Amino acid sequence: MIKKLVTLDKFINKEALSGILLFLATVAAVIVANSSLGQAYYDLWHMPLGINLGEHSISMTLTYWIDDALMALFFLMVGLEIKREMLVGELSSVSKALFPIIAALGGMIIPALIYVALNTNNPLGFGIPMATDIAFALGILMLLGKRVNPALKLFLVALAVVDDLGAVLVVATVYTSEIHTEYFLHAGVIYALIWALNIKGVTKLLPYLILGIALWIYIHAIGIHATVAGVLLAFAIPIRSKIGENAFIEDTKKDIVEFENHIDPVPILNHHQIDALENIADSYDKVQNPLMRLEHSLHGLSAYFIMPLFAFSNAGVLIDFSGINANLMIVLGVVFGLIIGKPIGIFGFTYLATKLKLVKKPDTISWYEIVAVGFLGGIGFTMSIFITHLAFVDESIISAVKLGIFVASFIAAVIGVLLITLKKDLTQN
Structure with missing residues (x-):
């Protein structure tokens, strides 16, 4: 509490x-x-401003890049907040x-x-x-x-x-603008892959974000406002961490003991200590909640950059x-x-x-x-x-x-x- x-x-x-x-x-x-x-x-x-991806191109004004692309990140954060409040809030x-x-x-x-x-x-x-x-x-x-x-x-x-x-x-x-139904299948397949990562227990955020960019592209191509892609991605971000808090404490204690046991007079870390630190870093990644980690990262970006920039460009x-x-x-x-x-x-x-x-x-x-x-x-x-x-x-x-x-x-x-x-x-x- x-x-x-x-x-x-x-x-x-x-x-x-x-x-x-x-x-x-x-x-x-x-x-x-x-x-x-x-x-x-x-x-x-x-x-x-435009982006070319092979034969495909996306061209919009700077305002639309802010409203459609950066605001998709804002709506990703909103979606994460909604999911968190629905699950544990x-x-x-x-x-x-x-x-x-x-x-x-x-x-x-x-x-x-x-x-x-x-x-x-x-x-x-x-x-x-x-x-x-x-x-x-x-x-x-x-x-x-x-x-x-x-x-x-x-x-x-x-x-x-x-x-x-x-x-x-x-x-x-x-x-929404004119709906292009031919892109629904593409968006559906990508979204299914994102949920497959969740079901398989993948907690690394990078694969989700890469597929999220592809989802944004096809949602935009369908004609639905692209910010919806941010919310859809948020709902698929896992809330479970890879290891529990108790397991993290036990593993970290062992690695700290290992680090301490191999202290020597040489003023640089030996390979035993380096391995212990890498194990602690690995446990640190595994114990973190992916949803909260992404929400925390996006909140500062959204609060101090995206929303002020949106206000300055639109107000x-x-x-x-x-x-x-x-x-x-x-x-x-x-x-x-x-x-x-x-x-x-x-x-x-x-x-x-x-x-x-x-x-x-x-x-x-x-x-x-x-x-x-x-x-x-x-x-x-x-x-x-x-x-x-x-x-x-x-x-x-x-x-x-x-x-x-x-x-x-x-x-x-x-x-x-x-x-x-x-x-x-x-x-x-």
């Missing part, structure tokens, strides 16, 4: 710093896009998982319905207000420090994991409110979905399910705090921007929607913070 809490604390701290970096990257992007460097900024991200049992699952479902369904109600003739953007930016939301909670109930952070993490799973399903099933929108007037209902659908739909969905679904005795609210969280989390869930930001680029191709609509996302996320964050700080102040008084 202590180990799990330490891991969660490290996860939350990384997400908090990532949220700060995302904010700085976004501010920088908006400033640059509206400065004399605006055209150069636009030209940079629309610069074409807050979603590993029905009793623990049901409450955040229902909260997340409400936080996805109600915003989508609000959007569709306002855009019956153009419902494709319904996925935009469904998303929650976990890095920003947790970053705000961390900045509030001791004002925040620790159980609230745990609830937000579990809710966000389910929310991410919902986003993955929406991207995979709704936001540079011209401050021009004329586009909002031309696409008013789309923007209102997004704004109302995030500001109103998220808190109503998260609070309403859980409250109704509790009254119907379908779930039990955790004793460590109050209904007031669930409302506050509902507003923090309205911080869509990077995930909402990501889905915006999938839902629309018209640059004027995309720019207008981004402005709506910025405004809605800011308002939702302010309300969430006020609710949390007000509760703390009332408690102290």
Whole structure:
């Protein structure tokens, strides 16, 4: 239990710093896009780049390489988080998982319905207000420090994991281009090979990652958004280590004794000591959990590079409110979905399910705090921007929607913070 809490604390701290970096990257992007460097900024991200593999070639703009390739690594990390939580975390049992699952479902369904109600003739953007930016939301909670109930952070993490799973399903099933069925067999064979490695007990990550690149290529060729390849790969990464903790301790003790027994006056290691160290290194590799090792490696890359780069390349929108007037209902659908739909969905679904005795609210969280989390869930930001680029191709609509996302996320964050700080102040008084 202590180990799990330490891991969660490290996860939350990384997400908090990532949220700060995302904010700085976004501010920088908006400033640059509206400065004399605006055209150069636009030209940079629309610069074409290609890769040739024999007779096959993949050519996309720099923005699409970030959105399709680097974001596939982000979704690989998301998939690893989902799998971990489902196997050993807050979603590993029905009793623990049901409450955040229902909260997340409400936080996805109600915003989508609000959007569709306002855009019956153009419902494709319904996925935009469904998303929650976990890095920003947790970053705000961390900045509030001791004002925040620790159980609230745990609830937000579990809710966000389910929310991410919902986003993955929406991207995979709704936001796809023309489907090329001839590549399904290729992708299926590669994915079967990846699972064969898992079944055979292979814990080295390199074979999985090499086959994962091939899976990404064919998923992209099919027409399904290539980030789905990251999630599919994540589900196939083994969670079992090759040897158990006790076996690692016993083997390492023997090798340490072997190392100690062969100490000599010569100031370099002898071959006995080198063999002992190599055995310890081998045991070190075998005892590590492949899933956790990959997730740990990707988390820093994602938090400190991929997501800030994504924000800097995608958040540079011209401050021009004329586009909002031309696409008013789309923007209102997004704004109302995030500001109103998220808190109503998260609070309403859980409250109704509790009254119907379908779930039990955790004793460590109050209904007031669930409302506050509902507003923090309205911080869509990077995930909402990501889905915006999938839902629309018209640059004027995309720019207008981004402005709506910025405004809605800011308002939702302010309300969430006020609710949390007000509760703390009332408690102290």
